[in-house]
Amino acid sequence: MTTVVDSIQPVLTTSLVFLFWSTLAVLCYNYAGYPILVFLAAKLFPADDRQSVTSSQEHLPRVTVLIAAYNAEHHI
Numbered sequence: 001m002t003t004v005v006d007s008i009q010p011v012l013t014t015s016l017v018f019l020f021w022s023t024l025a026v027l028c029y030n031y032a033g034y035p036i037l038v039f040l041a042a043k044l045f046p047a048d049d050r051q052s053v054t055s056s057q058e059h060l061p062r063v064t065v066l067i068a069a070y071n072a073e074h075h076i
Contacts, residue, residue: 069076 067076
């Protein structure tokens, strides 16, 4: 006699195997695939020299740094 658990077992096993391999593929892409993709894109499409940043003070934007701290004056 076949029970409900016996009929669901192959579907559950297949789903878990798929979940494992897809999660592993995403992790590998994050740590290896994406850096390789960016490296290849940088080699295939190099930056134009006209887009380089100048060191002139008149072209630099103003920057404000906000630090959320409580009773930490002596650490900052």
